[in-house]
Amino acid sequence: MAQLGVSGKRKIGRVIYHTFCLALCYVMLYPMLWMVFSSFKETGSIFTSAAKLLPENWTFENYGNGWKGFSGNHFGVFFKNSLFVTTLATVGAVASSAVIAFGFARIRFFGSRVWFACMMITLMLPFQVIMVPQFLMFQKFGWNNTYLPLIVPYWFGQAFFIFLDMQFMQGIPTELDEAARIDGCSTFGVFYRIMLPLISPALITTAIFSFIWRWEDFLAPLLYLSRPETYTISMALKMFSDPSSQSDWGAMFAMAALSLLPAFILFAMFQKYLVEGVATSGLKG
Structure with a gap:
């Protein structure tokens, strides 16, 4: 009887735990669900029936509109622009951050601690602090109204990604480096043949974070892009909202729902590596 009582308490505890998790998950997902279902409502009824999650009359016109x-540009143009900027910026961030992290983790050079501290300090600087001087610098380069300010800076490393990769590398035994050097590997060979395969979870993690952050970035495109044909998705979505006249909320929610698909698919495909990369577990077995 005592055993049955303990088993029953455990089952009740599990039910309560899962019920609480499902309720919390629903609360967290509700804004996104409301946006997706609102994209199937008529524009005039979106806010009049805001308390209702499901639309009374389903319509697909918002997606067509x-x-x-x-400005003569269909939304596929903005998807293409965002994909171009996000892909190049992500490749640059992942590659450069891995190289810099390898230098800090495995190469001893004069002033490495100072440079590492300087890099970590940049994590405390919000974008608004460097926004004006960076804009003036790119203006002198003649890069304004191009994609270069949105891509080039990420080819010189990102502090958060460098730190993440470095922590992962420090969990890998240095004996592997020494064995590779005995076999004739150069420093680049150690990085390319030893480190990169072993830190693949960290690389995938940085790629996911970088892709999502660049995909949803609004402030940087707002600063540097002024021609509609160059707008990214975040800029294009803002154009549906016009405070001086009637905003097409249905079309905005419809395109916003579509814009979530690339990030959602990427996360669903690589969430296993994301958890492993954040945990920085290093070698296994």
Whole structure:
């Protein structure tokens, strides 16, 4: 009887735990669900029936109207622009951060601690602090109204990604480096043949974070892009909202729902590596 009582308490505890988790998950996902379901409502009824999650009359016109875009550019143009900027910036951030992290983790050089401290300090600087001087610098380069300010800076390392990769590398025994050097590997050979395969979870983690952050970035495109045909998705979505006249909320929510798909698919495909990379577990077995 005592054993049955303990088993029953455990089952009740599990039910309560899972019920609480499901309720919390629903609360967290509700804004996104509301946006997705609102994209199937008529624009005039979105806020009048805001308390209702499901639409009374389902319509797909918002997706057609939103895909038409504006200024002669359909929404596929903005998807292409965002994909171009995000892909190049992500490749640059992942590659450069891995190289710099290898230098800090495995190469001893004069002033390494100072440079590492300087890099970590940059994590405390919000973008708003460097926004004006960076804008003036790129203006002198003649890069304004191009994608270069949105891509080039990420090819010189990102402090958070460098720290993440470095922590992962420090969990890998240095004996592997020494064995590789005995076999004739150069420093680059150690990085390419030993480190990169072993830190793949960290690399995938940095790629996911970088892709999502660049995909949803609004402030940087707002600063440097002024021609509609160069707008990214975040800029294009803002164009559906016009405070001086009637905003097409249905089209905005429809395109916003579509814009979530790339990040959602990427996360769903590589969430296993994301958890492993954040945990920085290093070698296994």
